[in-house]
Amino acid sequence: MNDFPRWKYALVVVVLLLGILYGVPNLFVQQPAVQVTANRGATVDQALKERVQGVLEKDKIAFQSVEVDNEHLLVRLPVGASDDQNKALEAMKADLGEQYVVAPNLASTVPSWMRAIGAREMPKGLDLQGGVHFLMEVDDKDVLDKQVQRYTDDIRGVLRDKNIRYQSVGRGPQGVVVQLRSAEDRDAATSAIQSKLPDLIVSTGATTGDSFTLNANLKPDKVREAALNTIRQNQATLSNRINALGVAEPLIQQQGETRIVVELPGVQDTAEAKRVLGAQATLEYHAVDQDGNAFDAMNSGNVPPDDKLYYMRNLDPSGRKIPILLKKKVIVSGDEMVDASSAPDPQTGTPGVSVHLNATGGRKMLDFTTQNVGKPMAVLYIERTPEVKIIDGKEVRSTKITEDVISSATIRGVFSTQFSTTGLSSSKEASDLALLLRSGSLAAPIDIVEERVIGPSLGADNIKKGVFAVLIGLGAVLVFMAFYYWLFGLIADVALFFNLVLLLAIMSAIGVTLTMPGIAGIVLTLGMAIDANVLICERIREEMRNGSTPLAAIRAGYDKAWATILDANVTHLLAALALMTLGSGAIRGFGVTLFIGILTSMFTSVTVTHAITNLIHSGRKKLKGLSLGSGYSNRAAA
Amino acid sequence: MELFNPNSNIDFLAGRKVSIAISVVLVLASLVLLATRGLNYALDFTGGVIVEATYQQPVQVDQVRDALEAAGIHNAQVQSVGGTRDVSIRLQPQADQKDVEAVGKSVMAALQKSRADAALKRHPDFVGSSVGAELKSSGIVAAVFVMIGIMIYIGIRFEKRFAIAAIASEIHDTILTLGFFSLTQMEFDLTVLAALLAVIGYSINDKVVVFDRVRELFRMTRKADTYEILNKAINQTLSRTIMTSLTTSLTMFALYFVGGPAVHGFGLTMLVGIVIGTLSSIFFANPILYWLGVSKTDLMPVTKENPELARRP
Numbered sequence: 038m039n040d041f042p043r044w045k046y047a048l049v050v051v052v053l054l055l056g057i058l059y060g061v062p063n064l065f066v067q068q069p070a071v072q073v074t075a076n077r078g079a080t081v082d083q084a085l086k087e088r089v090q091g092v093l094e095k096d097k098i099a100f101q102s103v104e105v106d107n108e109h110l111l112v113r114l115p116v117g118a119s120d121d122q123n124k125a126l127e128a129m130k131a132d133l134g135e136q137y138v139v140a141p142n143l144a145s146t147v148p149s150w151m152r153a154i155g156a157r158e159m160p161k162g163l164d165l166q167g168g169v170h171f172l173m174e175v176d177d178k179d180v181l182d183k184q185v186q187r188y189t190d191d192i193r194g195v196l197r198d199k200n201i202r203y204q205s206v207g208r209g210p211q212g213v214v215v216q217l218r219s220a221e222d223r224d225a226a227t228s229a230i231q232s233k234l235p236d237l238i239v240s241t242g243a244t245t246g247d248s249f250t251l252n253a254n255l256k257p258d259k260v261r262e263a264a265l266n267t268i269r270q271n272q273a274t275l276s277n278r279i280n281a282l283g284v285a286e287p288l289i290q291q292q293g294e295t296r297i298v299v300e301l302p303g304v305q306d307t308a309e310a311k312r313v314l315g316a317q318a319t320l321e322y323h324a325v326d327q328d329g330n331a332f333d334a335m336n337s338g339n340v341p342p343d344d345k346l347y348y349m350r351n352l353d354p355s356g357r358k359i360p361i362l363l364k365k366k367v368i369v370s371g372d373e374m375v376d377a378s379s380a381p382d383p384q385t386g387t388p389g390v391s392v393h394l395n396a397t398g399g400r401k402m403l404d405f406t407t408q409n410v411g412k413p414m415a416v417l418y419i420e421r422t423p424e425v426k427i428i429d430g431k432e433v434r435s436t437k438i439t440e441d442v443i444s445s446a447t448i449r450g451v452f453s454t455q456f457s458t459t460g461l462s463s464s465k466e467a468s469d470l471a472l473l474l475r476s477g478s479l480a481a482p483i484d485i486v487e488e489r490v491i492g493p494s495l496g497a498d499n500i501k502k503g504v505f506a507v508l509i510g511l512g513a514v515l516v517f518m519a520f521y522y523w524l525f526g527l528i529a530d531v532a533l534f535f536n537l538v539l540l541l542a543i544m545s546a547i548g549v550t551l552t553m554p555g556i557a558g559i560v561l562t563l564g565m566a567i568d569a570n571v572l573i574c575e576r577i578r579e580e581m582r583n584g585s586t587p588l589a590a591i592r593a594g595y596d597k598a599w600a601t602i603l604d605a606n607v608t609h610l611l612a613a614l615a616l617m618t619l620g621s622g623a624i625r626g627f628g629v630t631l632f633i634g635i636l637t638s639m640f641t642s643v644t645v646t647h648a649i650t651n652l653i654h655s656g657r658k659k660l661k662g663l664s665l666g667s668g669y670s671n672r673a674a675a
Numbered sequence: 676m677e678l679f680n681p682n683s684n685i686d687f688l689a690g691r692k693v694s695i696a697i698s699v700v701l702v703l704a705s706l707v708l709l710a711t712r713g714l715n716y717a718l719d720f721t722g723g724v725i726v727e728a729t730y731q732q733p734v735q736v737d738q739v740r741d742a743l744e745a746a747g748i749h750n751a752q753v754q755s756v757g758g759t760r761d762v763s764i765r766l767q768p769q770a771d772q773k774d775v776e777a778v779g780k781s782v783m784a785a786l787q788k789s790r791a792d793a794a795l796k797r798h799p800d801f802v803g804s805s806v807g808a809e810l811k812s813s814g815i816v817a818a819v820f821v822m823i824g825i826m827i828y829i830g831i832r833f834e835k836r837f838a839i840a841a842i843a844s845e846i847h848d849t850i851l852t853l854g855f856f857s858l859t860q861m862e863f864d865l866t867v868l869a870a871l872l873a874v875i876g877y878s879i880n881d882k883v884v885v886f887d888r889v890r891e892l893f894r895m896t897r898k899a900d901t902y903e904i905l906n907k908a909i910n911q912t913l914s915r916t917i918m919t920s921l922t923t924s925l926t927m928f929a930l931y932f933v934g935g936p937a938v939h940g941f942g943l944t945m946l947v948g949i950v951i952g953t954l955s956s957i958f959f960a961n962p963i964l965y966w967l968g969v970s971k972t973d974l975m976p977v978t979k980e981n982p983e984l985a986r987r988p
Contacts, residue, residue, distance in 0.1 A: 293809075307775070308776060486805065487801065487802045487803055488800065490798035490800065492797060498935065502935035502937075503934060503935070505933050506930045506933045506934035506935075506938070509929035509933055510926035510927075510929035510930065513925040513928075513929060514925055514926060517922060517925060518922070521918070553938055554865075554866050556938065557930060557938045557941045557942075560926045560927070561873060561927070561930075564926030565877065565880070565922075565923055567919070567922045568880065568922070568923075575914055575915045582682075597891075601883070601884055601888075604886075604887055605880045605883045605887075606880075607828060608825050608828055608829070608883055609877075609879065609880050612821045612824075612872060612873070612875055613876065615818075615820045615821040615824065615872070616817060616869065616872050616873075619817040620869070623866060624865060627866075627869045627873070628869075631873065631876070
């Protein structure tokens with residue numbers, strides 16, 4: 038019986054070996070570790086490594102190794118040493134101070150050659166490792182409000198420029214409503230607004246007496262774009278702040294059109310996390326003091342009376358802070374900015390950021406720039422984080438203020454509401470700066486709409502129970518199949534085991550996060566994957582009862598069962614696909630597992646078992662029966 | 676060994692009027708239950724704040740409720756969780772409830788006022804009401820999407836009457852499973868929703884296997900009597916139907932008993948769904964197929980007529 042081609046055997050062997058290779062990393066137990074990341078103004082290097090080693094040796098904390106890569110320093114501790122992890126954390130925090138963020142972590146112990154080929158363990162969801170989960174929602178009504186407010190100011194400006202008299206410009210239910218005095222004015226206003234502000238749809242409204250109405254509404258895709266920008270900029274600010282919080286592997290992900298999921302593994306103090314997430318950012322434009330020497334001021338501490346010493350957010354190439362002296366007087370503040378976007382300089386084509394101020398901000402900017410052409414101006418980014426400290430048993434509320442200069446540029450000409458910062462080195466720098474400017478000025482309020490805390494012990498308990506359920510479920514099916522279908526049951530058992538291995542391998546390789554519903558999906562897959570084998574075995578039995586020879590029965594059994602298996606699995610895949618694409622969070626994780634599980638089961642239940650069956654039975658022409666349960670082992674005699 | 680006589684010839688369709696009547700009554704009863712009692716939605720769907728408290732000495736739910744009322748916290752849902760000393764208190768979402776910690780503190784203050792041995796068990800969870808509402812609607816969308824997808828596939832691979840029978844049984848299975856949750860008032864959370872959608876997948880799997888056999892028998896048999904063929908198809912696949920529901924149940928029992936509270940609801944839903952789905956494959960889907968009147972001609976593979984042959988006299 039040679040209806041099973043060689044290449045299929047080879048395929049089975051290769052896939053199974055790959056499955057083992059990519060599945061095995063999940064067996065490596067993670068070890069406790071402490072991760073150090075540099076804050077602004079500090080670097081991770083060999084000196085830091087020696088310093089950390091010194092701290093650990095002084096406190097007699099046994100560690101396995103200290104590794105330094107580009108951005109992080111990782112101290113690996115022996116497996117199971119979670120007490121030492123806390124000790125090391127405290128000791129390193131005390132020694133390294135505010136320059137570094139020290140966070141507990143779990144480090145992979147998968148050999149580096151395996152990681153190099155992408156074989157790694159599955160990341161675990163919060164329900165399996167503990168931590169806090171926030172779902173944050175951007176107030177999109179506020180986003181729209183801000184846009185309408187911006188265009189209201191702009192329309193007033195356009196009408197003033199064109200000398201069109203108007204009764205009023207105000208907010209309408211959908212956008213801006215302009216009241217004019219005559220039909221001619223209205224026509225003039227329509228064409229003026231349309232040419233100057235192409236993002237608006239201008240339509241003629243009702244005419245009552247001597248009042249002629251004009252409606253200017255935002256284009257729907259502009260509103261969506263504004264909301265999307267808000268989400269993106271919030272996501273960026275949140276990741277900056279979370280980095281400051283010192284969380285090893287945070288997840289900040291957009292969900293739907295207006296929400297952001299934030300998951301902080303290992304964090305238990307929601308209050309602190311919420312304070313940091315809820316920090317407020319503002320911007321201020323200041324003049325740069327060119328007379329004073331910033332380096333002198335930094336070293337001596339003598340700052341000119343009208344100035345204040347700040348530092349640039351970016352470090353110089355050797356990793357040192359760059360001081361800068363700014364005049365205390367604020368030129369324009371963030372709430373007077375309406376937009377900032379990265380756009381190449383129209384003259385030179387170099388990356389730049391175009392900034393748009395409102396009318397009041399524009400006037401102030403005009404006053405300032407007329408007198409200061411050729412002088413530098415800087416943007417100061419200020420972040421206020423509320424803090425609560427317990428002093429003498431009492432709660433003391435204070436605000437932590439972080440200020441740094443994100444940009445400093447020379448004023449090239451006189452400008453008011455619209456100007457751009459050019460001379461940036463890359464378009465990435467431009468978009469980063471635009472993002473920062475927006476987050477300091479336009480940040481839409483963002484509310485926490487979901488908050489959950491999973492204790493670390495609950496997570497560990499969940500894993501234990503989940504793995505136990507998988508093993509019990511698998512064991513029960515294995516025993517049942519072997520008992521009912523004898524050798525064919527055992528073959529199906531081998532295939533089922535490999536199905537589990539393959540499923541885990543694929544999930545690990547593509548980086549699916551393992552969650553409790555995911556484990557439920559694995560268990561369900563195990564129960565249902567065997568269905569294909571039941572179909573095949575029942576078919577073979579049927580063929581035998583109808584008088585086929587054992588080998589013909591096997592062939593016909595696989596052939597006929599395949600059509601059924603295909604139809605049944607495709608419909609099942611459809612269901613999994615819907616779960617995967619339409620569900621969110623837990624449902625999605627379950628759907629992904631189910632989807633992969635159905636695909637792997639089609640391979641293992643059919644191709645793998647067929648290969649094994651053929652290997653056992655081929656060449657044995659004188660078979661009297663099959664080991665397929667009692668009554669089938671010696672059909673000829675019966 | 677056979678669990679079932681392989682040559683069984685049970686007349687399943689004979690009782691079709693009774694079985695369909697039972698199904699219809701159960702569906703109606705489920706709908707009435709859903710309309711009157713509804714589902715006991717978990718925090719995932721309702722939104723609100725959940726505070727879990729633990730007492731050193733056994734406590735009664737009413738006692739907790741009174742303590743909350745006395746402190747001016749109304750409309751709190753109190754449930755005992757696992758034993759007599761742990762309670763979970765669910766508060767409906769309110770506009771001024773942004774600060775979860777504060778809510779937790781005020782609830783605990785109320786409890787401790789009446790019983791000093793009350794303590795907060797874990798940090799309270801909070802879900803906004805809009806999130807829950809969206810989950811519900813996306814769950815319904817997912818279910819509808821699954822059913823339409825399955826209907827189209829079966830319509831193409833089989834025939835439209837099979838598609839109708841399949842969808843009717845899917846709706847039947849889903850409503851009955853929901854009815855079970857309404858009857859028992861067990862908590863309906865996100866994993867239960869996932870399981871409910873998985874039940875649809877399981878159940879369609881089962882129906883397709885029977886339909887496949889129906890199609891095969893129609894094509895094989897020269898004089899095909901629909902009644903006979905449907906019965907034969909059920910009988911021939913009966914052993915497989917029961918075997919698969921057994922293996923799947925085995926794994927779901929494992930999940931239910933040892934998987935822990937997080938997947939308890941999932942395991943239970945699947946178990947209920949497997950029973951309903953298996954029975955409906957036998958007693959609901961096929962009678963409908965019979966009434967819709969499938970016949971041999973509907974299922975014959977379309978053979979191209981040979982134009983050469985047609986031209987000959």
